[in-house]
Amino acid sequence: MSSNFQSSKLLRRSLLLGAALLLAGCQARPLYLDNDGQMRQTLASIAFSEAKDRVGLETRNRLIFLTGGGAQPTTPQYRVDLTVSSSVEGVLLDRAADRPNSGRAVAIGSFTLTRISDGTVLKTGRRQSVALFDYPQQEYARLRSVRDAETRAARELAELVYADLATALGR
Template identity: 55%
Template sequence: MSLSDVRNFGLGRWIMTAAGLSALLLAAGCQVKPLYATNSDTAAALASIDFSEADDRVELEVRNNLVFMAGRGAGEPVNPEYDVDFNVATRYIGVLLDLDTDLPRAGRVEVRADFTLTRHGTGEILKTGKRRAVALVDYPNQEFAKIRATRDAENRAARELAELMRADIASWLGR
């Protein structure tokens, strides 16, 4: 082995060691968490949220779903630490018009919510957000069936909206 071979071997070993250490340092800064996992602190914080009162039926559906999901079925908290004030707006969009009657045969129910998470005692605003959910609906010929289909679509959109809001609030509280 010549002198240049020994020097190159030592330099290559040093470069490989430095690269390995830098890779370890980069990996040490990473955190791996499941996307939908909630630790006990986040679950306790979610269970201590008081949600605002509802003004209409769809908003009540959103509120009931939020209370159930946040409290894991335990109901509303006795001593809330956080408040969530939200307003829900519902929009009905007719699509797929029947050319003979000019009535929609299918539609979309869009439910939007603006919400604010505040600390219960101080009223300090912690997070604000906007979410929306869309449910598709087919309109049958019978009037009662049309009303029922619309209500079912409202319920589906309200449940999806509540899930989105809960995930958004949980991600903030889990920090």
Template identity: 55%
Template sequence: MSSEPKKPLRRAALVALALAGASLLSACQVRPLYDSEGATAARLGSISFSEASTRVGQEVRNRLIFLTSGGAGEPATADYDVDLKVSSSVSKLLLIDSSDTARAAKVTVSATYSITRNSDSQILKSGRRSAVALVDYSIQEFANTRAVLDAEDRAAKELAELVRADIATALSR
């Protein structure tokens, strides 16, 4: 009999919790980031990217152009400019003390970028992103050189995906 008065109180608490949750969720806005039909896709298609100064920078730039335009290339007249600076570094890991050689390496590709609207020269977003790829070294020097190049390409591709997501987020606002 002592549990009888607690049931209405528990029910009221559950109803209040459900109403609070519903009001919080109603304030959320859910929009697809990769919407191919929306305004964000049109804005992404009107971006031009700065020229690259390195091989890895060119890889990132080419991938970004493909990702933002859907394979159509850069527009003749762009509404937005992205100033992109890409750098790459290799850090040797797992050093063998007896021969002073490494058994593995970490390739880091970093980019700093800023998105500028051409109509009023306003910087919409600037940021820095990095991507890492790991490499196993062999005893052959050419294989090691090729492995580093492949790791740079993998990291550049991943970095372009990250920068594209940042750009899409900035342009969707």
């Protein structure tokens, strides 16, 4: 009995020591934010392609705000070719009126991050965001709720693309 107790005690200690050694290698630091502002300057040197529609423009404007908040850089180091498409559909039908009473707006963005100096493609990706909304009875309110949902989807899409860009440039 005593040897069983000793071996289980030794096993627990060795497991605890192994876990401590594993955790000692872990670091807790931000993924793409640094103290000296180098990452912020790198992100601010990105130029974005022109938008083709309102949802694309919302996404582009939000990305410009997230990467530096100002105008496009005069001498960009990176270029992002961004293509945004969107769709709106009703998902639940009101059987009495035979019209949708709730819907969803989907924004899909494909992007390519390229280093301008040598033309190297650093990252390509495709992201999607969804915003749910209700269809009110009034026509203007219905149009406005669709527009607001598209704007929310575009802003969420910009956040996802920004995270991808920051991760790619942070390596």
